[in-house]
Each structure stands twice: as structure tokens, then as C-alpha cells.
């Protein structure tokens with residue numbers, strides 16, 4: 001069944017709900033994710049974890065960019081394995097590195113995000129994108145390659161929204177950005193989720209990500225070590241000791257393994 005998209009300001013109904021059961025994925029013989037079971041409910045879910053934990057691998061597997069085993073259900077229906085079929089079900093991924101066309105304008109980049117829909121609908125969504133991202137309207141004719149990192153990330157998110165996804169996956173949207181831009185991008189992710197698109201986000205800015213998220217999962221070496229409502233996770237010992245630099249009487253191995261995580 002094809003997903004019949006609605007612009008995200010109106011909220012896509014039914015809201016996307018992803019059930020992942022016994023997921024395994026990796027690269028060739030190298031298995032990164034082992035028997036992972038998790039649930040992505042409507043709202044904003046953040047995936048946390050140290051470098052190399054398998055966070056990007058999880059998003060790639062869900063987007064069909066790498067092979068996976070196990071069951072993945074989107075609103076109760078099997079999620080296909082092929083990327084184009086997954087996109088047609090309303091799943092969009094904003095990968096790390098943004099992958100914009102630097103020699104094309106903001107408008108042209110955004111239009112590419114809506115290339116599957118008829119011209120009139122594409123124009124309507126472009127107008128919607130400019131309403132949702134007013135900064136981009138001011139820069140409509142600017143070449144994407146000449147924009148700041150934060151602005152480019154905004155274009156990448158807006159372009160993904162041009163496909164009116166019901167599940168938006170964001171891989172480290174704040175990577176390499178100045179603190180103010182980090183706040184802005186995370187606020188955008190929160191707004192998108194509040195408006196009805198389910199958001200699954202990988203983030204290294206643990207504190208800020210948990211502040212905008214509804215729920216979180218902590219991944220270490222391909223398996224889950226913690227999960228729960230974002231507010232509770234932020235107060236949990238796993239997160240506080242490993243990611244937020246809280247004092248602990250015993251030195252946790254988790255803390256050592258995750259020293260590179262930024263708790264901005």
C-alpha cells in the first residue's frame with residue numbers, strides 16, 4: 001500500500017509507529033547490530049551511544065541502505081527491504097554529511113526532495129517548506145554549497161520533509177555545528193515531531209537531545225543498554241555517569257567507553 005502523504009504541519013495520520021524485533025545488520029560478515037528489539041512510537045525518539053555503537057548502522061538498516069535480518073513493522077505492516085519501496089512507505093533519512101547538491105540553489109535542492117510528486121503539489125510543498133523554515137525563504141536562490149553548515153543541515157531536513165514522510169530519520173543533525181545552530185536544529189526536530197511526523201534521531205549532544213526528545217535508547221556495541229522516557233533517561237545513572245559527567249563512586253566501564261560523547 002502506498003503512503004498518501006500530507007504536509008507535516010497538518011500531521012500525517014495514522015502517525016508512524018515502528019516495531020523492530022530481533023534486528024541484526026552489519027557489513028559483510030561483520031555483524032554490528034545483534035538481535036535488537038525496540039519500538040519507535042509517534043513523537044521524537046533519540047538514539048544515544050558511543051562512537052561505533054551502531055547508531056548509523058541502525059538508521060541505514062531501517063532505510064534499506066544495508067541488508068537486515070529480523071522483523072520491522074511500520075504501523076503493523078512489514079517494512080520492505082528495498083530503499084525505493086521504503087521511501088514510498090513514507091520513510092525519509094537525512095544522512096550524516098547532508099548530501100546536498102552544492103552547485104544548485106536552495107530551491108532546486110528542495111524541489112529534488114519532492115521529485116516524485118506532481119508539479120503543483122511540489123510547488124505547494126515548497127511553499128510549505130519556506131513557511132516552516134523562514135530562513136530558507138530568504139536564501140532561496142543561494143547556492144547550497146555556499147551556505148554555513150547549520151543552514152545546509154536545515155536545507156537537508158527541509159528537503160526530506162518535501163517528501164512528506166511519516167517517519168523522518170535524522171543522523172546526527174547537529175554534527176559540527178555551533179551551539180546556537182545545534183539548539184535551532186534540535187528545536188526543528190522537536191517541532192516536526194510535535195506536528196505529527198514521527199522522528200527517529202541519532203545524536204551526540206546527549207543533554208540537548210534528551211531535552212527535546214520524548215523517549216530514548218542507549219546503544220553500546222550493537223545492543224541496547226538503556227531505554228525509557230527522555231526525562232527519566234536524563235536522570236538515570238547510565239546517562240549521568242557516562243554522558244553527563246556526573247560524579248560516581250565506582251568508575252563505570254560505560255563511562256570509559258563513552259568518553260568521546262559530548263554532553264553539551
Ligand SMILES: Nc1ncnc2c1ncn2[C@@H]1O[C@H](COP(=O)(O)OP(=O)(O)OP(=O)(O)O)[C@@H](O)[C@H]1O
Pocket residue numbers: 027030032049050051052053054055056057058
Ligand atoms: N561501510 C562499512 N563497512 C564496514 N564496517 C563499517 C561500515 N560502516 C560502519 N562500520 C563499522 O560498524 C560499526 C558501527 O558503526 P556506526 O557508524 O553504526 O556507529 P555509530 O554508533 O553511528 O558511531 P559514530 O557516532 O561514530 O557515527 C563500527 O565498528 C564501524 O567501524
